[in-house]
Amino acid sequence: MLENRHLLDTIPIFNEDDKNIYTYIPPNDSNEKSRIDYIWASLPILGQSLNSTVIENDHFTTDHNTVTLSLDTQLFIGKTLPKINKSKKKITRTVFLYDEMDQEDDEFTWDNFRAGLDHEIERLKLKDRSITKRKHVDHVWDSLRQLIMKSANENIRNKKVIKQKFKCAPEKKLSVYFDLRYIINRIQEICSCITGLRNHPNQEVINKWINYQNTIIKLKDKYELFTSDTIFTFLNNDQFHSYLDELNEIRKQLRIMIKEE
Structure with missing residues (x-):
């Protein structure tokens, strides 16, 4: 819904390993970590952004980490601050x-x-x-x-x-970003589908995934991605597992494109 309004989740844009970034750390180790805290920003804001990350809270006790978005002050005050910008370039680790x-x-x-x-x-x-x-x-x-x-x-x-700051304008990554989000959504959907499958899927499920596959083939051609040439039929559980591997490989290559763009 927010992405349809060109509001973007900032963490995947600035972090290659966003799937391993968590904001909720449950006190009970038996519960899974998750990322339930977000910053959604528009393209003009992202165009003036320097970085987005997740940091621990050292000043008060909570089971949530903090999502941050670092912005260029010029966006808000209309002029640069030479001293701040100079020191910003010298931030080290x-x-x-x-x-x-x-x-x-x-x-x-x-x-x-x-x-x-x-x-x-x-x-x-x-x-x-x-x-x-x-x-x-x-x-x-x-x-x-x-x-x-x-x-x-x-x-x-x-x-x-x-420290190296984020150099590329997010607008240049927008197309890859949305296609990456599409693949991530399909990965989540196919994982749920695999969990629900017992033996053989019904025809409605088969048709839906064949349509997904046709769309994703066009996406692969668009970016000249090299993955399996197999055309999946989705007639059984093994086909879904194999296609999950295919989707993960596509996701990996799109992440590399975002990093190198």
Whole structure:
């Protein structure tokens, strides 16, 4: 419905592995993670967007992560801010060089990392903290995470690299994006269909998937995608399983196109 109005889910545009990005983390491990939180943006907004991602909430307790969309301030105030734009270009991230650990006569060793971490844990008496509520677990984990990063920065060789921002205008990706969403929707539908199938599908289901297949063949020709040349009949469950593999391969190639566009 929203996509029909040219409002787009921002996460798949800026992230290749969006199927592995979750916003809801259930407290019970037996329940599945999911992405139920979204930002939907119009093309003009996306044209001025820098990135969209999901981050953890460190300031309050919740089982949801936060969806973010980074925007260029020029869109809203009508002029650039040189100082902000200059610093924005210099945003860096830390890359840890694990392959360069434990070199001869080098201070960057795994023993030093472990020793540094143990020292900090002992200094804060982290092992002695009483845990009776969930918030206590959160506090201990937050402290441990900070100590791990502190020891890593001090004892694991690393370097700073400049973050690469999203360079291509989303308008150029719009056609591929909608076709990718179509394939993802068909994948979800065929998975539900496979779950509901017992032996052989009825003629209505067969006809529907033959029509889907004809549409998807045109989509493959449009982007010159190379997948199986098999024409599926959808007469049994095996045919649906095989076509699911076909759809997953098409999705993979379309994601690559979005990344390289």
